[in-house]
Amino acid sequence: MLEQSLLTNWQDKHAKLFDNHTILLTHKLNQTGLFTEDALAQLIDRCEPQHYNINTMGYDKNLLEWRAGEIGDLTGKQVIEAIRKGRMWMNLHRIMERDLEYKRVLDNIFDELEEKVPNLKTFKRNMTLLISSPNIQVYYHADIQGQSLWQLSGRKRVYVYPPTETFLSAKSLEKILLRETEEEVPYEPWFDDYAEIYDLEPGQMAHWPLYAPHRVENYDCLNISITTEHWTRDIWNAYAVNYGNGVLRRTLGFKNLSQNSSGFHIYPKAAAALLWKKLKLDQRNQFSHKVDFRVDLGAEKGMVDIAPYEKAA
Ligand SMILES: [Fe+2]
Numbered sequence: 001m002l003e004q005s006l007l008t009n010w011q012d013k014h015a016k017l018f019d020n021h022t023i024l025l026t027h028k029l030n031q032t033g034l035f036t037e038d039a040l041a042q043l044i045d046r047c048e049p050q051h052y053n054i055n056t057m058g059y060d061k062n063l064l065e066w067r068a069g070e071i072g073d074l075t076g077k078q079v080i081e082a083i084r085k086g087r088m089w090m091n092l093h094r095i096m097e098r099d100l101e102y103k104r105v106l107d108n109i110f111d112e113l114e115e116k117v118p119n120l121k122t123f124k125r126n127m128t129l130l131i132s133s134p135n136i137q138v139y140y141h142a143d144i145q146g147q148s149l150w151q152l153s154g155r156k157r158v159y160v161y162p163p164t165e166t167f168l169s170a171k172s173l174e175k176i177l178l179r180e181t182e183e184e185v186p187y188e189p190w191f192d193d194y195a196e197i198y199d200l201e202p203g204q205m206a207h208w209p210l211y212a213p214h215r216v217e218n219y220d221c222l223n224i225s226i227t228t229e230h231w232t233r234d235i236w237n238a239y240a241v242n243y244g245n246g247v248l249r250r251t252l253g254f255k256n257l258s259q260n261s262s263g264f265h266i267y268p269k270a271a272a273a274l275l276w277k278k279l280k281l282d283q284r285n286q287f288s289h290k291v292d293f294r295v296d297l298g299a300e301k302g303m304v305d306i307a308p309y310e311k312a313a
Contacts, residue, residue: 006108007116015117019146019232020193022160022196030203034101035224037080037108040129043098044076044090046313048244049311054079054090057136066139068311069293069303080131082295084222086302089132095226096127109228119262122146122230132223132294133302139214140187142168145240146179146230148207151200154223156216159195163212168189170242170259172194173211177243197275200225210235 009026017023028036038309044052049070069088071079083090098104106127114120124145134154139173142163149158161167172185179204191213198206208214231239242259292308 004108005112006105007112010116015254016206018113018117018120019234020209022198022206022212022260024198025204025205026203026206027238028203029105029226030152031164032101032105033256034105037153037224040131040224041076041080041090043095043129044071044079046098047076049093051094052090053091054088056086056088056293057139067293068291069295070306072294072296074207074295074297078297079295080222082297082302083131083133083295085133085258087133087136087266088295088302089136089138091132092104092129092131095128095129096125097289102127106228110230122232124229124231127230128227128229129223130227132218134218134220134222136218138183140191140213140215142173142185142211142213143229146210146232146235148205148228149200150205150226150228151202151310154221154225155202155219156200156223156225157219158198158200158206159192159215159217160198160206160287161191161195163209167194168211168213171305172219173242177239187213187215209239222224280301 006027006029007025008028012022014025022313033039052071054069054071055066074082078275079090084090092098096106102126106125110125114122126145140161168185176185198204200206238259290308291311292306293303294306295302296304
């Protein structure tokens with residue numbers, strides 16, 4: 001039973017569109033009081049280094065020049081101020097594990113969606129907080145699982161591209177799933193001619209189809225958002241097939257592999273995927289983050305360089 005309906009403009013058509021097309025919905029997450037700057041500052045205060053990443057990036061949307069940092073012993077309030085004046089973004093991972101209130105909201109969201117969308121059964125639900133500076137961007141990328149972006153404060157422009165071979169090749173997708181790369185994939189400026197473009201305001205959320213590449217540009221204001229992630233049986237099947245294809249391509253040199261996520265070929269591919277994972281062969285390819293700046297409220301761009309060190313991803 002839902003404690004509170006969080007979606008405010010749901011129509012019957014959204015049940016058919018969910019997971020298949022991009023949909024823009026309105027929500028009342030801000031009414032929970034859990035996403036004010038004060039509440040989020042307290043959440044940051046309780047955070048350990050492994051619970052977050054904070055990054056900065058360049059200015060060219062075609063160049064992947066980003067760096068990782070640490071917050072040192074700043075308070076959550078100071079971190080938010082530094083992000084407001086700097087050029088950074090901070091992800092707080094799995095916030096539903098930091099505080100049960102967020103878990104309740106996450107469960108509410110998916111319980112409500114499952115009630116509204118026939119046959120939707122989600123698992124491995126996740127919620128990530130994203131606090132980002134004015135005018136920064138999230139590079140062109142795709143995600144491994146179902147993803148929605150919920151805007152809480154500030155404005156951002158979201159570009160969503162078709163989930164087709166043109167915009168995300170099978171090989172690029174396999175690299176993402178095998179974690180040989182972070183989610184970034186090759187981008188060409190002309191892709192924008194084929195994008196759906198949304199200006200996301202507080203109280204709005206966007207949900208797009210699985211593997212639809214997307215990128216985000218903040219307007220000139222601090223942005224606070226959350227992303228929610230979910231898995232379904234179909235998403236798992238697509239993961240197993242594409243992951244399995246990646247393994248077969250790497251081990252047996254297979255080409256022209258089917259991406260169809262139904263039918264008997266799923267099972268050997270899922271087995272190949274699981275075996276690969278079990279053998280931990282993919283561990284070699286896991287990236288790590290080199291931390292080389294510290295957030296500093298007194299510094300001009302809200303950060304100072306420090307001696308680089310490795311932080312496990
Ligand atoms: Fe994403």
